[in-house]
Amino acid sequence: MFSFTSMSGKVDVSVNQSHGPRTFKLSGQNYHQIGSLLPPEGSNPKFTQLYIYDTGNKVKNRIHAVRRGQNVSKLHTEIISDLKQMLDEHNVLAKTFIMATDLF
Structure with a gap:
Protein backbone atom coordinates (compact mmCIF):
# COMPACT_ATOMS: atom_id res chain seq x y z
CA MET A 1 0.00 0.00 0.00
CA PHE A 2 2.90 2.36 0.70
CA SER A 3 5.72 0.60 -1.20
CA PHE A 4 7.52 2.39 -3.98
CA THR A 5 8.84 -0.75 -5.71
CA SER A 6 8.57 -4.53 -5.64
CA MET A 7 11.50 -6.72 -4.64
CA SER A 8 12.84 -9.34 -7.00
CA GLY A 9 15.77 -11.62 -7.59
CA LYS A 10 16.51 -15.31 -8.03
CA VAL A 11 13.82 -16.89 -5.84
CA ASP A 12 14.17 -20.42 -4.44
CA VAL A 13 10.76 -21.65 -3.25
CA SER A 14 11.99 -25.20 -2.51
CA VAL A 15 12.55 -24.18 1.12
CA ASN A 16 8.76 -23.79 1.46
CA GLN A 17 8.00 -27.49 2.04
CA SER A 18 6.39 -27.23 5.49
CA HIS A 19 3.00 -26.21 6.85
CA GLY A 20 4.52 -23.19 8.58
CA PRO A 21 4.66 -19.60 7.37
CA ARG A 22 5.42 -19.11 3.67
CA THR A 23 9.18 -18.95 3.19
CA PHE A 24 11.44 -18.22 0.23
CA LYS A 25 15.15 -17.69 -0.28
CA LEU A 26 16.69 -15.01 -2.49
CA SER A 27 20.12 -15.64 -3.95
CA GLY A 28 22.40 -13.87 -6.38
CA GLN A 29 21.70 -10.22 -7.08
CA ASN A 30 18.54 -8.87 -5.48
CA TYR A 31 16.89 -5.78 -6.91
CA HIS A 32 13.84 -3.56 -6.87
CA GLN A 33 11.49 -3.33 -9.84
CA ILE A 34 9.91 0.06 -10.37
CA GLY A 35 7.91 -0.67 -13.52
CA SER A 36 5.88 1.86 -15.44
CA LEU A 37 4.83 5.13 -13.81
CA LEU A 38 1.34 4.67 -15.30
CA PRO A 39 -0.79 1.51 -14.92
CA PRO A 40 -1.84 -0.40 -18.04
CA GLU A 41 -5.29 0.50 -19.38
CA GLY A 42 -7.98 -1.01 -17.14
CA SER A 43 -5.56 -1.97 -14.33
CA ASN A 44 -5.45 -0.55 -10.82
CA PRO A 45 -2.33 1.46 -9.88
CA LYS A 46 0.28 -0.12 -7.59
CA PHE A 47 3.62 0.79 -6.01
CA THR A 48 4.98 4.11 -7.38
CA GLN A 49 1.88 4.54 -9.54
CA LEU A 50 -0.11 5.21 -6.36
CA TYR A 51 1.86 8.42 -5.83
CA ILE A 52 1.30 9.95 -9.25
CA TYR A 53 -1.77 8.40 -10.91
CA ASP A 88 4.02 12.90 1.55
CA GLU A 89 5.37 15.51 3.99
CA HIS A 90 8.46 13.75 5.37
CA ASN A 91 9.68 11.07 2.93
CA VAL A 92 12.12 12.25 0.25
CA LEU A 93 11.10 9.51 -2.19
CA ALA A 94 7.40 10.28 -1.79
CA LYS A 95 8.07 13.96 -2.45
CA THR A 96 10.06 13.09 -5.57
CA PHE A 97 7.37 10.84 -7.01
CA ILE A 98 4.64 13.35 -6.18
CA MET A 99 6.56 15.96 -8.21
CA ALA A 100 6.34 13.56 -11.18
CA THR A 101 2.57 14.14 -11.15
CA ASP A 102 3.18 17.48 -12.84
CA LEU A 103 4.77 15.67 -15.79
CA PHE A 104 1.64 13.63 -16.41
Whole structure:
Protein backbone atom coordinates (compact mmCIF):
# COMPACT_ATOMS: atom_id res chain seq x y z
CA MET A 1 0.00 0.00 0.00
CA PHE A 2 2.90 2.36 0.70
CA SER A 3 5.72 0.60 -1.20
CA PHE A 4 7.52 2.39 -3.98
CA THR A 5 8.84 -0.75 -5.71
CA SER A 6 8.57 -4.53 -5.64
CA MET A 7 11.50 -6.72 -4.64
CA SER A 8 12.84 -9.34 -7.00
CA GLY A 9 15.77 -11.62 -7.59
CA LYS A 10 16.51 -15.31 -8.03
CA VAL A 11 13.82 -16.89 -5.84
CA ASP A 12 14.17 -20.42 -4.44
CA VAL A 13 10.76 -21.65 -3.25
CA SER A 14 11.99 -25.20 -2.51
CA VAL A 15 12.55 -24.18 1.12
CA ASN A 16 8.76 -23.79 1.46
CA GLN A 17 8.00 -27.49 2.04
CA SER A 18 6.39 -27.23 5.49
CA HIS A 19 3.00 -26.21 6.85
CA GLY A 20 4.52 -23.19 8.58
CA PRO A 21 4.66 -19.60 7.37
CA ARG A 22 5.42 -19.11 3.67
CA THR A 23 9.18 -18.95 3.19
CA PHE A 24 11.44 -18.22 0.23
CA LYS A 25 15.15 -17.69 -0.28
CA LEU A 26 16.69 -15.01 -2.49
CA SER A 27 20.12 -15.64 -3.95
CA GLY A 28 22.40 -13.87 -6.38
CA GLN A 29 21.70 -10.22 -7.08
CA ASN A 30 18.54 -8.87 -5.48
CA TYR A 31 16.89 -5.78 -6.91
CA HIS A 32 13.84 -3.56 -6.87
CA GLN A 33 11.49 -3.33 -9.84
CA ILE A 34 9.91 0.06 -10.37
CA GLY A 35 7.91 -0.67 -13.52
CA SER A 36 5.88 1.86 -15.44
CA LEU A 37 4.83 5.13 -13.81
CA LEU A 38 1.34 4.67 -15.30
CA PRO A 39 -0.79 1.51 -14.92
CA PRO A 40 -1.84 -0.40 -18.04
CA GLU A 41 -5.29 0.50 -19.38
CA GLY A 42 -7.98 -1.01 -17.14
CA SER A 43 -5.56 -1.97 -14.33
CA ASN A 44 -5.45 -0.55 -10.82
CA PRO A 45 -2.33 1.46 -9.88
CA LYS A 46 0.28 -0.12 -7.59
CA PHE A 47 3.62 0.79 -6.01
CA THR A 48 4.98 4.11 -7.38
CA GLN A 49 1.88 4.54 -9.54
CA LEU A 50 -0.11 5.21 -6.36
CA TYR A 51 1.86 8.42 -5.83
CA ILE A 52 1.30 9.95 -9.25
CA TYR A 53 -1.77 8.40 -10.91
CA ASP A 54 -5.39 9.39 -10.16
CA THR A 55 -4.38 11.61 -7.25
CA GLY A 56 -8.02 12.45 -6.52
CA ASN A 57 -8.56 8.89 -5.24
CA LYS A 58 -5.32 8.23 -3.37
CA VAL A 59 -6.78 6.37 -0.37
CA LYS A 60 -9.25 4.35 -2.46
CA ASN A 61 -6.46 3.31 -4.85
CA ARG A 62 -4.28 2.17 -1.94
CA ILE A 63 -7.10 0.04 -0.54
CA HIS A 64 -7.67 -1.57 -3.95
CA ALA A 65 -3.93 -2.29 -4.24
CA VAL A 66 -3.97 -4.62 -1.20
CA ARG A 67 -7.53 -5.88 -0.90
CA ARG A 68 -7.07 -9.23 -2.68
CA GLY A 69 -9.51 -11.42 -0.75
CA GLN A 70 -9.25 -9.24 2.34
CA ASN A 71 -12.16 -7.70 4.17
CA VAL A 72 -11.91 -4.07 3.05
CA SER A 73 -14.00 -2.92 6.02
CA LYS A 74 -11.03 -3.79 8.28
CA LEU A 75 -8.92 -1.17 6.50
CA HIS A 76 -9.37 2.20 8.21
CA THR A 77 -9.40 4.97 5.61
CA GLU A 78 -8.56 7.64 8.20
CA ILE A 79 -5.38 5.80 9.26
CA ILE A 80 -4.40 5.22 5.63
CA SER A 81 -4.97 8.89 4.86
CA ASP A 82 -2.89 10.01 7.88
CA LEU A 83 0.00 7.67 6.99
CA LYS A 84 -0.10 8.84 3.36
CA GLN A 85 0.00 12.48 4.47
CA MET A 86 2.94 11.78 6.80
CA LEU A 87 4.89 10.09 3.98
CA ASP A 88 4.02 12.90 1.55
CA GLU A 89 5.37 15.51 3.99
CA HIS A 90 8.46 13.75 5.37
CA ASN A 91 9.68 11.07 2.93
CA VAL A 92 12.12 12.25 0.25
CA LEU A 93 11.10 9.51 -2.19
CA ALA A 94 7.40 10.28 -1.79
CA LYS A 95 8.07 13.96 -2.45
CA THR A 96 10.06 13.09 -5.57
CA PHE A 97 7.37 10.84 -7.01
CA ILE A 98 4.64 13.35 -6.18
CA MET A 99 6.56 15.96 -8.21
CA ALA A 100 6.34 13.56 -11.18
CA THR A 101 2.57 14.14 -11.15
CA ASP A 102 3.18 17.48 -12.84
CA LEU A 103 4.77 15.67 -15.79
CA PHE A 104 1.64 13.63 -16.41
